[in-house]
Amino acid sequence: MASSATQICGFLAIPVKYKESSGASHWLYCKAHSVRVKTAGKPVGRTLFVVNVPAFFTEDCFQKMFGEFGTVSNVFFHKKPTASVPEEETSNFFKKSEPVKGYKVAYVVFEKSSSLEAVLKLKWKTPKVLFRKQDKAPPSAVQRWNAAYDEQITAVADLQADIDDFMRKFDEKAKGEAGNLKESEGQADEDGWIKVTKKGRKPGLARKESVEQRVLQKESKKKAKKELLNFYTFQIRESKMNHLAELRHKFEEDKKRIAQLRQSRRFRPF
């Protein structure tokens, strides 16, 4: 183990400071990304897996940190480690996933695998300062909140245009699917099976849990009707015994409750 690089359980710890004046430094724990499930977005060999990434870290911050080792082509943020890549956003107004906030996990994808190796080889002795004095100051918290508020307010026309665009595509797609369904209606597939759909003449029962339960209930009712109640002596005896058992059960329950209350000293009136 290198004498000065901080290694912990296979992770390389990199200290980072927000500003030069910051009292304490954050630590990023890095490791080369390696998982069984391979995805194109996070290629093994070029992806750096980072945990304990503070809330203020953005893609730019990683550019700043690792830019000197080679181009960073992509950064993905997640709340928890995952092999998949977040879905691509198609609209400015309707986001598919919420932005990741708080402490997070990052996957930094480099253009070349050599950059990754270089990062992992370095000893990272002194904390890296993210926002130097000469740099543009990061937005203050109040500015951030204001910006987030302003961002929601959009011109109505843009919103309408976005909606129209989506709905056009959606309608087209729906039409296509409906067409396909209609075509396949009543047609046998290559094995000779005919698919029964809800569109046909006899749609059958809906395949829902509630419907299935209703059917079962009806059945059990029918069954119960056929049985004779309190007819045989043993039945009467049993029902009496059951009643006694129920009383005893209730009594035991109440006793338990009293014991509970007694523990919390609920019986001292004064």
Add this chain to the structure above:
Amino acid sequence: MVDEQEHSGSDSEDNLDTEEDNGDQEETDDSDEEKSLPKKRPLPANVTEAGESKKRKLKKELFKPPTADEMTHLRQTENLFHSNLFRLEIDEMMKEIQVKEKVEKRFQSWFSQLQVFLDNLKNSKEFPISDLKWLKGFNVTLPIKLDPSKFSGSFCFVKPTDLSVVGSFAAKCCLGPNLEIDVRVEMPKVVFLRSDFQNQKYILKRALYVCYICSKLQKSELADEVEFSLLEGDPWKPILVIKNGEKLGKRVQVRLLFVPEAECFKLTQLAPEKVNIKTKWATGKEPEDGLELPSTYYNRSVAVDVALTENEQWRLEKMQEQKSLSEGIMLLKVWLRQRGLDQGYGAFSGYIMSMYVAYLLKGKKLNNAMSSYQVIRNTWNQLSREDWTQKGCTLCPKEIGPQASDFHLFFDVVFMDVTGYVNICGNMSSEIFQQVRRESALAIKYLDDHGINSFSALFMTNLPFYRQFDHIVSFDAASVRKAEQQLDIPARLDASGPWFTHLGIVGVLRQALDARVHLMCPQLEAVGTWSPVDGPPNPSERPFVLGLALNPEHALALLTKGPAANLPEAKIFRNFWGERSELRRFQDGSVCEAVVWASAGGIAKRRLVCREIVSYAAQKHLGVDNLLYIADQLESVLPLGLGEDGALAVAKACDALGRQLMQLEGLPLDISSVQGAAPSLRYSDPFPPAPYMAFKSKDAFDTVAMKTSECKNKFISPIPVVLNLALSNKWPEDLEAVRRIKAAFYIKIGECLKQQLNIISQPFPTHINVLKDGFIFTLKMYHAREVSLLKETTTPQGLIRYRDTEESLSLEMQYVHLPKLTSALHGLHMSHPCMGPASCLAKRWVSSHLLLDDTLMPELCVELLMAHLFLSPAPYQPPIQPQTAFVRFLQLLARAPWTSEPIILNFREEITRQEIIEIENKFNSERSTLPPLFVVTPEARSGTVLTKHAPSSQVLYRLTQLAKASLQTLDKELLTNENFDYKLIFRTPMNIFDVVISLHNQLTRKDESLDATHVDRPKTIPDQANRIPVVGLDYVQCFLKDLRESYSDYALFFCDQHGGCQIGVLFKPNVLKRQEFAVSHTNGHIPKPPKQMEFSQDLFIEDVKILGEGIVKSITIKD
């Protein structure tokens, strides 16, 4: 017995019939079953197989043949008790309050020593009674206030003729664990002359006898401490209280009661109409008109002593060795004690109660076979029906002695003893009796209502005086003296103390308030003990405190209507009200005398009409102008009052907007309903949104909503509203598409509003903000299919199932539960107009203690708990004054019943009895898996929807602790300290937090803070506005959200929602410990190679600085 059967374990009664083949004959049936059971009922086959699993063992337990004992026990429970639980609860409480055997033994041995001691006392020499200098030699001060110089004759001590244990201890119904044992000491005949019952001589000699024994006892080893006290609070009746930690035990007091030997005085001479104190003797003058007034109260005072022995004997005879009877009396005594009705002058003491039970026993209303439950139930039933102020009852056989009707001429309340000469309730005022009656009726109501845990309401809850009433009036001693002069109460020779003045004051106020109050009850104060060296306490030095229970139907009326002007009664009315009375013509054409109180003003002012009336009447008729009137003091902590007027404006605007929205034309689907979901629409927002000044831009602009750069306004809270649309089957079956369609709808609504009504709005992808009458409404649309789409999952078999998800639940909460609860709470507020304001107070209190937050204690929970107090107010009546409701809210928090009972909010009685039982069963069996606060409403019967995430048990615990502390302060200060700073109970200690973050004041909602001065709210209706200002941007909440996103796993953050400028941080336990490195828990940790990591407080501080740059002023760390 007849009365009981309908109430005994109603659900099991039906089953009972099936079990007993021949119906009613319980007794025979019982024995029949006992004998035959083992033979007749062999164990079911499946049980006899020796099962080893636990379940089977349990089953075996349940199905084993019953023993005779068990059968009788079960049968008794069904027939003689309210419910099984009630019976067990009674048994448990009895264990706590019954006299322990070793205590009794210890007392018996002490008692025999006392007998020997008194028997060995020697007769004293003769002392003069006109000059009591000799008493100093005994080191005792005379315990009564009498001038001895008026007396003549001498006193000589002779040892007591008899000594016996009397009272509740003898009758085996003494209330533990602090025991008071009464011992009767019989003073011999020779001490008194035959005529000593006249002119207070008996009183003085009795006191001297007490002093003599006191001085002797002080020197003996029998007592650690001997003190004086008073019997029934009567200033002429000193008794001795003996404590002896070693020989008697710490919790035992022995009270020596002194009575004259039988045949000393004749009871006939002590009848209430007899004159036993001569005016000439008392004042030195002949009575003015030559008529002597009967010395009723004095006569009674003496007669009580004379008749004590006989009464005691009779009682003991009646109640010999009847366990259930004495248990019943003990329960009734606990009930009285909890209500503060059994101690002090004129109280409904435990003695009266046990005499009454004996009376019922004599009248065959109770019998020996009854269970303790039946005893209390029947006693309450009888008591609530009787009116001793009109028709007193008597223990005396009718033929001899005076009749009860004769006593009514002299006493308010009449209950005659066995001799027929003593009124046991002689000192009681009718107010106290009416309260006892009302409480009895309430008790019966609670027993009948199965929805509540009546046991704890009746016996376990203490009801301090000030929590029972809506308004409290307190006259200090000086005021009482003033009133005495003003009322011109003739000096009574037959009683000592200010009681007659009190009656006069009550009379005046009763006439002034009339139907506005249900009850006007004086506070009873137990007389303490005092050391023999000190003089007796002066009852005139105590303030006179009255509690008013308002009658909601009349209490808020602005006008007191008098009789028609031409009637003779009009003159009385005019005399009483003086210049305030005026002639008015009423709508029905009549011309009547009337008094108009608070001319105009909101409901908050109308609640105080009673105060105005009381202070006017007190000034005019009693000459008192500095009353302490406790009614609305706590309201001063809210700078805007209770927010009722503000809420009214919001509700009006919301209704108007709703109507307009439903009439919009040109929408693809009609809006079928508009439901508000804001706290201000349930009248429970302490700071309801105010209409703001018009925001107007002259230049062109892109969006109607202003951006933060364009305007810097104060915090404005938006008012959420949920829209429901007419049904349609054209909605797409796709979540994304539904979201788009909804957004398109918002845009369309915005256009229509602008075109048709010229109302401006700003559509967003998820909602639309609309400006109406200066308020900003956030409209959201509910589409039921959206929720089910979120819930929908398909099993591998292709079966469609619906399962709740986090998202669907939060959507349902927002769109379904919140509007429904808003309307339910609004409805409840309409029938109890003080609920909304009381919720405001409660929320302010919770918020002041930094706990009002959706992640800690959601505001809806506070409101629901408050609603609980109005829906099931037991043991009280629903309050009228917000302050009273707030104090009871604190009591609810302090009692913390959530661990053992579900909170069932049965709005409109929609949940049936059967369902309540099911809910309770579920609650009891699954308690550990249910949320700490389990609230059930008709809409959310599972009880988990509303409180699933918050509050946690820790938050509830903290609330309980805070509520206890606040109540303690109130208990101590409320009635006594005129200048009490009520903000004190709203201040929270900050020293418990690990880190305290101070914020820049100008970024908080500082107008709402506790110390903010009243701000005038703008009243402009911004017709001209063409922009919507910045809404709902609360920097402190943004900051808290950021902090929680980063650190919710490691710390809790607390802040006052209403203008708090400090955030308290509490680290979770064990966070600061060093831990093994784990990828999932690295956040905010610094490395400790080779394999460990540590949470760094420095790094946390650094993060707080980064996350709150611009808002954080300073950070303090607890060392």
